[in-house]
Amino acid sequence: MACFIVPAAEAVISTIVEKQLKKSEGEPQAVQVVSEEAGIETVERIPFSRKIHWLSNMLWGGSGLLAFEHVWHGEVVPWVPFLSAAGNAADRLEMLREMATVGVTMGVVVTGVWLGIVAVTSAMEKKVLLQAAKR
Amino acid sequence: MTLLTTIFAAIISTVIWYKNAPESQMMVGVLCWMYWGASLMWMVDAVYEYIELHMAYFQPSPADMLNDFYLGLSVVAVGLVIWLVILLIKDPKGVVKAALFKKKN
Numbered sequence: 120m121a122c123f124i125v126p127a128a129e130a131v132i133s134t135i136v137e138k139q140l141k142k143s144e145g146e147p148q149a150v151q152v153v154s155e156e157a158g159i160e161t162v163e164r165i166p167f168s169r170k171i172h173w174l175s176n177m178l179w180g181g182s183g184l185l186a187f188e189h190v191w192h193g194e195v196v197p198w199v200p201f202l203s204a205a206g207n208a209a210d211r212l213e214m215l216r217e218m219a220t221v222g223v224t225m226g227v228v229v230t231g232v233w234l235g236i237v238a239v240t241s242a243m244e245k246k247v248l249l250q251a252a253k254r
Numbered sequence: 255m256t257l258l259t260t261i262f263a264a265i266i267s268t269v270i271w272y273k274n275a276p277e278s279q280m281m282v283g284v285l286c287w288m289y290w291g292a293s294l295m296w297m298v299d300a301v302y303e304y305i306e307l308h309m310a311y312f313q314p315s316p317a318d319m320l321n322d323f324y325l326g327l328s329v330v331a332v333g334l335v336i337w338l339v340i341l342l343i344k345d346p347k348g349v350v351k352a353a354l355f356k357k358k359n
Binding site for chain 1: 256260283284287288289290291292293294295296297298299302303325328329332333336
């Protein structure tokens with residue numbers, strides 16, 4: 120009905136956080152790594168704003184495509200109030216229930232997967248930086 | 255079918271991204287995030303539907319399947335259009351800029 124609104128709202132928040140972080144972050148930490156294939160390479164630590172950008176991309180992309188699906192099913196309409204379920208009280212209640220259950224779960228799952236990606240990339244980063252520090 | 259179509263689009267775009275990485279001039283990463291985000295959201299939707307319908311979820315009528323597949327292909331097309339617009343606006347290869355501001359002899 121309107122579940123995509125919850126991840127879309129989260130996308131707005133993550134984009135604002137990303138922009139704020141980008142302003143406050145300095146130059147990323149860079150180290151030189153020696154590898155057998157590429158010789159001496161400069162490796163930069165991934166700024167946290169870039170990691171939040173991944174979350175924003177998933178949330179914007181996912182909610183955008185879901186919004187298209189809702190247009191397809193006639194749940195999003197081009198006239199006020201733009202959501203067909205918002206027209207009467209019973210449908211409105213059902214819509215809010217769906218947003219609170221399906222919508223919130225969507226946001227939680229996407230954020231959970233993103234946290235997993237951040238954990239894996241952070242571990243990979245640490246490994247590379249430790250190897251560089253040893254040399 | 256919509257979920258399946260989007261998952262396949264996400265897998266294909268990720269393979270293309272991996273093949274060309276670390277080069278990212280075509281910005282295929284944008285497509286990957288978009289399709290994976292949508293796939294995760296539809297997966298949640300599918301779980302809720304399964305809880306409601308149980309086994310009937312896996313036995314859709316051929317008409318429903320066709321309609322969902324049609325929707326899935328449309329979703330993939332919309333995703334490609336969004337990606338193309340972002341690519342042309344950001345223009346990482348400078349192709350659009352070069353074509354627009356090319357000096358005539």
